[in-house]
Amino acid sequence: MYERIANGDEVAFRQAHDLFKARLFYYAKRFRLEWEEVKDVVAEAFLHLWNGRSQLQSNDHLKNFLYFAVRNQALKALEARNKHQSYTQSTPLDQTASADHELISHRIIEAEMGQLLADGIARLAPDYRRIFELSYYEGKNPREIAALMAMNPATVRSQKRRAIEMLREWIRKRSFLLLLPVSFLTADLTPLKKILDFLARKG
CATH class of the missing domain: 1.10.10.10 (Winged helix-like DNA-binding domain superfamily/Winged helix DNA-binding domain)
Structure with a gap:
């Protein structure tokens, strides 16, 4: 799937969206966000994935990037609500493969x-x-x-x-x-x- 997305295949991208959306909703919800914030966070994660698609290296890389993108967007949402200290940083796609x-x-x-x-x-x-x-x-x-x-x-x-x-x-x-x-x-x-x-x- 990652190769098709990396090559700009919108059908493959929609398939990834359908596959991971519910999982990412559940993950984002664990940051105690409001439901509208959860939907925005997940939408932003998929936007980042599409914008950085050419750097994808594997299906695991694709999956890990989505989780990290949701995490970063969730922390930004919390910071915007003044409920979280400002320590979030953007995580480039090429750094996620070496994540813990x-x-x-x-x-x-x-x-x-x-x-x-x-x-x-x-x-x-x-x-x-x-x-x-x-x-x-x-x-x-x-x-x-x-x-x-x-x-x-x-x-x-x-x-x-x-x-x-x-x-x-x-x-x-x-x-x-x-x-x-x-x-x-x-x-x-x-x-x-x-x-x-x-x-x-x-x-």
Whole structure:
């Protein structure tokens, strides 16, 4: 894929966008950004990738660059909100290949877990999916969600609980499908479980 992107193939670029977008959303969300900021950060990362495409060296290089670009853009967003000290610097594409492997591997694992969760969310019934997204991505409570969706708050709570139950089952049955290197096939799924536990406690 990287060779096609490096040669300016827009179809390959869109394929990369579809492949990594959900993973990068999950990664950016871990910086405690607002949902609109998350979308902007990921969009900027893909823009940087396209602008620097001629320097791509491998598919791993492509993947690592996207994670670092999201990280840098997320830190810039935090700095702009005066919630982070100014220490972020732009990371040229040709420097990412030498980045700390352990850190990158950990981030890739997290992002793959995020993809597993995103796949499960996409398969929920429309109302269940919307309720979960408003709760997780936008941090809204049942009363706020009920107002947006013209529902009773009790119905929102009930459907949210059901959505979480369905996602738990999805993760349990499909965790072996994580697209990780062989050395990470035993990756701990605790982060995903913590997300669902946290949302369940929110009511």
